[in-house]
Amino acid sequence: MHPIFHLLPDAPKPVAPYSHAVEAGAFVFVTGQLATDPDDDSLPIPAGIEAQTHKVMDNLSRVLKGCGLTLANVVCVRIFLTDFNGDYARMNEIYATYFAADTNHGGRDGPRPGRDRRDRHDRRATVRC
Numbered sequence: 693m694h695p696i697f698h699l700l701p702d703a704p705k706p707v708a709p710y711s712h713a714v715e716a717g718a719f720v721f722v723t724g725q726l727a728t729d730p731d732d733d734s735l736p737i738p739a740g741i742e743a744q745t746h747k748v749m750d751n752l753s754r755v756l757k758g759c760g761l762t763l764a765n766v767v768c769v770r771i772f773l774t775d776f777n778g779d780y781a782r783m784n785e786i787y788a789t790y791f792a793a794d795t796n797h798g799g800r801d802g803p804r805p806g807r808d809r810r811d812r813h814d815r816r817a818t819v820r821c
Contacts, residue, residue: 693717700758704730704751712755720759724772725751741779745786753790763790 697711704726706712713722727744729735730751738744749763756762771787773779 698755698759700755702730703754703758704728705733713759715759720756720761720765722752722755725755727751730754741773741775741783742786745783749787749790764792766791 693716696715698713698715698720699706700712703712705728706723707726707728710723713720715721725748727737727747728751729747738747753763756765771783773783
């Protein structure tokens, strides 16, 4: 099996030399999506967990769309929160709206406290699947 590396024009510009997604056989692995603006990465990251959750989910959807997929194809999501106790409840409410009511979105890997090595102090959420 030879992996296919996807660098997609409609997704946010990567912050390092990596692709947006890697396709391996029947699986697609998406890199961590940040709350950056896909059209202008010089814009500030939106303030607050609500805006950042919507932005990372939008960016994830853009990557999936570029690979011919949707959120309905997602089987695993890992979310990193820098303020788990303060942001978990609100982030999870917003996150749940991105999946159909009849899917077990709670069965996907859930939010975890943690910090990306490249994390900036204004980045509160990162999502990958």
